Amino acid sequence: MRIEYSPELAAALDRLLPVDETLRGDWDAVVGRVGAPARRPPRRVRKRHLRVAVVLAAIFLLVAGVATATYFVTRTSQPPAAFAALDGGRLRTVWRCPTGAPADCGAFVMDAALAPDGRRLAFVTGSTNSLSLDQGGLHIVDLETGADRQLPVAPSDAATTAGQLRAWREHLRAAAHYLGCSFPHELAWSPDASRLAYVCTAELGGLSVGRIYTIRADGTGRRFLRTGTASAFWPSWSPDGTRVAFSTREEPIVHTGRRQSGRPRHWVWSAIYTVGLDGSHTQLVTPRGAAPDWSPDGKTLAYWAPGCSGSRTETGRTRLVTPDGRDVTPRSSAGRCDGIGPANHPIAAWSHDGRQLAVRTWERVFVMDVDGSRLTAVPGTDAFGGSRPAWQPPKRGGAK
Amino acid sequence: MWSEIESLYRSRFTQFVRVARAVTGDRDSALEAVQDGFADALRNAGQWKGEGPLEGWVWRCVINRARKARRRAAVEIWGGDGRNNDDDEGDGDVRVGLAALPERQRLVVFLRYFADLEYREIASALGIEVGTVSATLHAAHAALRVALGEVRA
Numbered sequence: 001m002r003i004e005y006s007p008e009l010a011a012a013l014d015r016l017l018p019v020d021e022t023l024r025g026d027w028d029a030v031v032g033r034v035g036a037p038a039r040r041p042p043r044r045v046r047k048r049h050l051r052v053a054v055v056l057a058a059i060f061l062l063v064a065g066v067a068t069a070t071y072f073v074t075r076t077s078q079p080p081a082a083f084a085a086l087d088g089g090r091l092r093t094v095w096r097c098p099t100g101a102p103a104d105c106g107a108f109v110m111d112a113a114l115a116p117d118g119r120r121l122a123f124v125t126g127s128t129n130s131l132s133l134d135q136g137g138l139h140i141v142d143l144e145t146g147a148d149r150q151l152p153v154a155p156s157d158a159a160t161t162a163g164q165l166r167a168w169r170e171h172l173r174a175a176a177h178y179l180g181c182s183f184p185h186e187l188a189w190s191p192d193a194s195r196l197a198y199v200c201t202a203e204l205g206g207l208s209v210g211r212i213y214t215i216r217a218d219g220t221g222r223r224f225l226r227t228g229t230a231s232a233f234w235p236s237w238s239p240d241g242t243r244v245a246f247s248t249r250e251e252p253i254v255h256t257g258r259r260q261s262g263r264p265r266h267w268v269w270s271a272i273y274t275v276g277l278d279g280s281h282t283q284l285v286t287p288r289g290a291a292p293d294w295s296p297d298g299k300t301l302a303y304w305a306p307g308c309s310g311s312r313t314e315t316g317r318t319r320l321v322t323p324d325g326r327d328v329t330p331r332s333s334a335g336r337c338d339g340i341g342p343a344n345h346p347i348a349a350w351s352h353d354g355r356q357l358a359v360r361t362w363e364r365v366f367v368m369d370v371d372g373s374r375l376t377a378v379p380g381t382d383a384f385g386g387s388r389p390a391w392q393p394p395k396r397g398g399a400k
Numbered sequence: 401m402w403s404e405i406e407s408l409y410r411s412r413f414t415q416f417v418r419v420a421r422a423v424t425g426d427r428d429s430a431l432e433a434v435q436d437g438f439a440d441a442l443r444n445a446g447q448w449k450g451e452g453p454l455e456g457w458v459w460r461c462v463i464n465r466a467r468k469a470r471r472r473a474a475v476e477i478w479g480g481d482g483r484n485n486d487d488d489e490g491d492g493d494v495r496v497g498l499a500a501l502p503e504r505q506r507l508v509v510f511l512r513y514f515a516d517l518e519y520r521e522i523a524s525a526l527g528i529e530v531g532t533v534s535a536t537l538h539a540a541h542a543a544l545r546v547a548l549g550e551v552r553a
Contacts, residue, residue, distance in 0.1 A: 004537050005512075009544060012494040013513045017422055025413040026435070027406055033439035326468065 113187035113196070114390035119143055120217065122187050122196055123387075137175065138184050138198070140217060151178045151219045180213050180222060186388070188235045193217065197225070197235035197244060212246060214277075226279030229271075234291040234347075234388075238274070238323075239298045245274045245323075247290040251345070252306035252316055272303055274323055286321050291347045293388070295354050300328060302348040302357055302370075305339050317341055318348045318359055320370070330371040340372030349389045358389035365389050401445045401454075408458055409438055416462055418514045423466035423507070433469050437462030456524025459515070463507065463525060497544045504528075505540040512537060 112123035138151045152174035175182040181200030188197045199210045210233040212225040232246045249270030272285040289303040305319035317339030319329040344361040368375040421430035440461040523530045
């Protein structure tokens, strides 16, 4: 085979990056980084180690079987809106629209997030009435007392159309004051449940531009998170609460319009970053992905990766990456570039013990082990919508 | 195996650093990437199955480290501000052309010109087929031809 070679390019590259003849390697330093090679134990010791390992593995599986029971919150498929927790394989309602609420209460629910303490549920809701479509708000419900703090409080029905319009405008003004927008979404609680991160979206040049805010659980102290990027979506807190992971788009790849032929005009890729709460040290995790979720041990991010071909029609699967950008996705049988779990717009959420992922797709919610095995569809979640699944905290004495 | 890797280190050190520097854009992180890449090769020597040349496999270890260092630093190397290089002979166009190449094409160019590797070794280093190396290098040449002024010539 003739090897292609361009003398002009070679000369240009030599000028751009000349050979540095002064460099000297240090082989001893390389060997020092490897560490002492492990000595192979005698055969008898190896057998004993094997027996101990088998016993420990059996104990681990026994405990894990109990500890990995699935608990997470999902919206029920039929109005009136209610949130239910899958508890030991049975759906248990944890919140529903209060008595006396309008018939369309909560029929339009955008997002929900359960606080790590399992006590508070945050969600955004509106009604389906065309005039009051935007008269929703951010609810933070105490699941033990039933107390519902709504920001801002939706206006009561006005008697006249003029009254409704006036109430609608006042509501939007109040929402902008408290929250920065009328429809916060993609909610994420901080690990200590003291603050809630969310996204406000605006349309700019045919493209959604997201901004991340955080707010205290009592609805005060709104702060804008300076991400250093033009747009930010899907916040996810690091376990120590000092950083937030986010993606620059809601999906791994979007297009901003279509030509007359119907083909996309522009493609825009989403990247995933992490950033400190004060807006410092923005760090790229992966240039192609969306909707990251930080694992409980802080070592891994699960995210929605584009499909193998990079086409938007191929909706991708879940991949795993370390915060410094090393891909740690288990190899699937489908191929090296494929991810794990279900396709069709997957939004993943780690279980509290870090052993499982709940994955929301446009069809339903699935639960799987982090290696993609034991994939199970959760019944009753077939109209789940766009929210990220939220796991309930483990019961006392159960998994951590 | 260790002796072959050590021999490779001693005989080709400057080339490894040059390619790593092209990837990371920084001399210090390139040196780190080479040291770490060779340490990875030694540590995982048992995983090399003899498929393809050993040198290609070691190159893969070093390139992986260099790419990781680049991601961590989040720097854009070839699309830079020109502080590192003078453009007396119009090489700025080449740098911009390289920056515009897809990463795989850029790596193939680096391995071909900075390390003087053959197709089989490049294929092993990047984990792709030999035919893909040929096609990728051809595409890179075509893209850079304009920058080099060969079309006008």
